[in-house]
Amino acid sequence: MARKGIAVYPGSFDPITNGHIDIVQRALRVFDHVIVAIATNRAKDGSLFTVAERVAMIGEVFKGLGSRVKVDSFDDLLVNYTAKVGANVIIRGLRAVSDFEYEFQMATMNRGLKPDVETFFMMTGESYFYISSHLVKEVVSLGGDVSGLVPKSVLRRLQKKIKSS
Secondary structure: OOOEEEEEEEEEOOOOOHHOOOOOOHHHHOOOEEEEEEEOOOOOOOOOOOHHHHHHHHHHHOHHHHHHHHEEEEEEOOHHHHHHHHOOOOEEEEOHHHHHHHHHHHHHHHHHHOOOEEEEEOOOOOOOOOHHHHHHHHHOOOOOOOOOOOOHHHHHHHHOOOOOO
């Protein structure tokens, strides 16, 4: 299959997990470029990591892919952000059936706002369907081992951040 265009993969990525990484790597089989876009919402932000810390972590994870993966953040409507960066595809990962209803609502709203922007749903790999950033943070805060769920560089930052909280 020929790759084409730019896709935006939005999320909080607080922190990025191996499930997120799997989605990006698989999306690169279809798209020339993927922008991992950290969504910021000051009204709802209870993030452990700052946006700058998340940008640094994600950049480190994907540094070997060069310009094919870009890390950015936005605090606008997602469809406005996609237009700003010249993308016409939004990537969304689905872990379980419970994700679908929310994601379907968001995709329908986005399509109503910008009909030329498509949502590309990707099922999370079977090894990662139970992983969420929230669960990873909770397990680490309780002293659990998440070494198989996040990259080593992210794990070090996560343990340090939790320890200093």
